[in-house]
């Protein structure tokens with residue numbers, strides 16, 4: 001998840017209006033300054049590197065970029081710049097170096113591109129561009145080189161469109177290049193000698209800002225809200241050319257009209273994208289985050305995944321045990337994944353709380369894979385477990401969100417979950433992306449070991465492919481969850497139950513609620529209720545249950561009924577179409593097989609959020625907690 005911005009206009013006056021200095025009318029911001037400020041506003045989307053490309057009538061194209069945070073970037077003074085683009089990066093392909101920073105350019109430096117998303121077929125395209133000089137490890141760089149070919153009339157399509165003329169138009173070139181890209185993307189492109197920014201959107205957000213004599217484009221309105229509140233959200237497949245005060249939008253090559261909306265948020269809500277809290281924003285970012293997690297990794301037809309990870313020859317075939325180590329929410333993601341590793345990879349898998357982990361006697365280090373699951377990559381307890389595993393001689397592997405984090409430097413291999421920065425202390429979107437990444441890893445290991453048939457792998461991968469859409473359907477039901485939260489907010493305690501894949505989700509649901517609402521919440525394996533916790537159940541203790549595919553719903557419902565018999569209200573997440581008529585509240589989960597409990601978790605996140613919000617808790621910074629726990 002990266003942040004992109006484009007601005008075309010003559011610069012803006014900051015502070016103009018009633019309070020402005022009468023003579024100066026406020027500070028004048030040049031084009032580069034407007035873009036730099038926009039990048040600061042977008043930095044929540046990534047901060048691995050930053051860069052700008054400015055276009056002036058006589059100065060041509062000027063690019064400046066470097067690794068590190070936006071404030072570390074020196075934006076060049078280009079007095080005649082009339083438009084430009086900028087980027088702040090959350091690395092997915094290639095480490096956070098200067099060379100991998102955006103914008104990326106073509107061979108001759110006439111075209112510059114910024115991109116958010118993942119070009120899944122970049123390796124194929126790069127092979128087709130073998131006579132071009134590439135300077136980065138990114139997937140993005142194929143785009144300016146493809147544009148270069150189109151603009152020089154080298155492709156058959158561009159020659160036909162131009163009636164054989166050598167030169168082509170940037171808008172037409174972007175439209176043709178878009179047809180060749182697979183994956184999710186939002187792109188902004190500029191070209192020397194062209195006074196427009198051409199943008200395209202598929203799967204990654206892009207919004208236009210419409211001023212009187214200036215136009216903006218960005219991943220999020222936050223980038224330009226101080227300059228205009230009139231916005232147009234582009235739809236998937238849209239391509240647009242923006243110029244000062246004008247916007248032309250095309251779908252399937254034909255001009256289209258898109259609605260202009262006025263943003264009404266207050267300034268302090270802007271950085272949260274109009275949401276009251278980062279946590280709610282991040283809950284709603286899950287479809288986008290999951291698309292990024294999965295992008296380019298699923299080969300459904302072949303029943304395989306490409307996680308870009310490798311193991312020594314024969315290591316997976318001889319594997320005796322997988323041991324997952326993690327803390328908190330990441331530990332629950334590990335609990336979900338352990339069942340998948342056992343089923344798909346055919347390997348005994350244990351999950352251990354990192355602070356409790358010891359390699360232990362009677363195990364075979366060179367036939368053990370220790371998988372550290374950590375969003376931040378900096379959790380001291382998890383790093384301690386990795387160090388103990390390394391010292392014992394085991395092979396270690398990390399699943400993390402954070403490129404360059406400490407864990408990535410201490411393990412033998414890493415898979416990135418690509419969820420984008422998570423600011424709320426309560427982990428939400430990273431849990432979903434962790435489980436999705438681990439599920440892919442379990443399929444990869446299973447296929448490598450010959451433990452999982454291609455047909456069975458295809459079923460799992462189909463379920464994963466349906467995940468972003470299923471999560472969106474749950475998010476669309478938020479009003480019903482808010483209503484339930486209002487009804488039960490003052491309960492004495494909350495119990496969460498599930499079986500099989502529903503257990504880690506129940507545990508995670510309880511953690512989320514206690515963490516941000518400060519209410520007593522406990523998660524149990526549903527079958528355990530009758531072995532003790534049932535003594536706590538009263539009409540004032542709602543039971544929230546995971547009753548989906550993958551969660552042995554019928555048996556779980558029997559346990560829920562036992563609680564209902566003692567007067568407890570029951571709320572359940574149920575597979576769409578299944579009939580559990582006796583529930584007090586039923587939330588429907590779309591049919592996505594093995595990932596249904598993960599989708600159900602989104603209801604539990606929303607429930608926790610709304611209970612805490614009703615109580616006025618400081619949701620993004622709950623008392624006594626920190627986002628990254630770097631002490632043991």
Ligand code: M6R
Nearest residue numbers: 328329330374375376379426427
């Ligand atoms: O960065 P990590 O994934 O290693 O963090 C582990 C836990 O500290 C973290 O998941 C914590 O439990 C969350 N705040 C829960 O929402």
